[in-house]
Amino acid sequence: MPTGYYTHPSFLLHEMGHFHPECPERLQAIEDHLISHGLDGLLDRREAPPATAAHLERVHRPDYLAALAAASPASGYHPIDPDTLMNPRTLEAAAHAAGAAVAATDAVIAGELENAFCCVRPPGHHAEPDRAMGFCFYNNVAIAARHALEAHGLERVAIVDFDVHHGNGTEAAFRGDRRVLMCSFFQHPFYPYSGAETIAPNMSNIPLPAYSNGMAVREVAETIWLPRLEEFKPQMLFISAGFDAHREDDMGQMGLVEQDYAWITERLLEVARRHAQGRIVSCLEGGYNLSALARSVAAHLKVLMEG
Known part of the structure; x- marks a missing residue:
């Protein structure tokens, strides 16, 4: 079975101003790299549908x-925080980003796809049940994981987050939920300045200091993540695939390279x-150096295509 690749034209219409790092060019760089390296034709490309209100409400509060x-602007921008802004097409893109994760979950569970990568924006792992932040509006991976549990009846799912930032929104959605194991590493102290304390037994979130390299991350995976995952025996894995821990990415100060993402x-x-x-359903999160992002996504996809 093939690896699915979900995307949508609306992802290029959400933007937060000139020179904002979370920009449409991120997806264009990925697409260009896949085409130039002959990977594009090996993927089962699918257009992401929009998530429904019922999908979103599995994680997010209706009042939120x-x-x-109500805050979506008719023109220009509406700031959520200094770094997170809405334009008139933001919620359309966010709905399709969450919908990509849901549709990928359906297709993988149905056996139509071996696994799937959702090449989406805006990202999602900072979005809490009642709060947008950190470039995120809807928590794509959390919505997909809750869909697998509640719509498909799975009993155990795992979420692995290798973005340079702590996935505070995902943690907030599943803290204490025994059906979900979350494993991550993240640079600390660093935005969003959370996750360093173990607050629930189903969270295995490992803070690492700035300038940690791939060997440090591999040690975390070998000694902490993998034993927890083996014990948990997840029936499906979800990946918050952020590539901003790459050594060329100025958003963080960590030292991973493409081979580390392939190894993970x-x-x-x-x-x-x-x-x-x-x-496996994997969803794009961060990654802001365009070349490093495109190369890292390709390395990630090559392994998934071997699945």
Whole structure:
């Protein structure tokens, strides 16, 4: 079975101003790299549908969703915080980003796809049940994971987040939920200045100091993540695939390279094969150096395509 690749034209219409790092050019760089390296034709490309209100409300409070819709501007920008802004097409893009994750979950569970990568924006892992922040509006991975549990009846799912920033929104959505194991590393102290304290037994979130390299991250995976995942035996894996821990990305100060992302993906694929029938849905989060982002996504995809 092929690897699915979900995207949508609306992702290029959401923008937050000139020179904002979370920009449409991120997806264009990925697309250009996949085409130039002959990977584009090997993927099962699918257009992302919009998430429904029922999908979004599995994670986000209805009053939050209503307030966000009311704040959507007719023109120009509406600031959520100094770094997170809405333009008139933002919520359309965000709905399709969450919808990509839901549709990918459906297709992978149905056996139509081996696994899937959602090449989406805006990202999602900072979006809390009642708060947009950190470039994020809807929590794409959390919505997909809750969909797998509640619509498909899975009993155990795992979320692995390798973005340079702590996925505070995902943690807030699943803190204390025994059906979900969340594993991550993140630079600390660093935005959003959370996650360093263990606050629930289903969270395995590991803070690492600035300038940690790929070997440090691999050690975290080998000694902490993988034993927890083996014990948990997830029936499906979700990945918050942020590539801003790359050594060329100025958003953070960590030292990963493409081979590290490939290695992490290989280890997660092994877990998925043993316990989850190979089922993985991965969603793009951060990654702001365009060249490093495109190369890292390609490395990630090459491993998924071997699944």
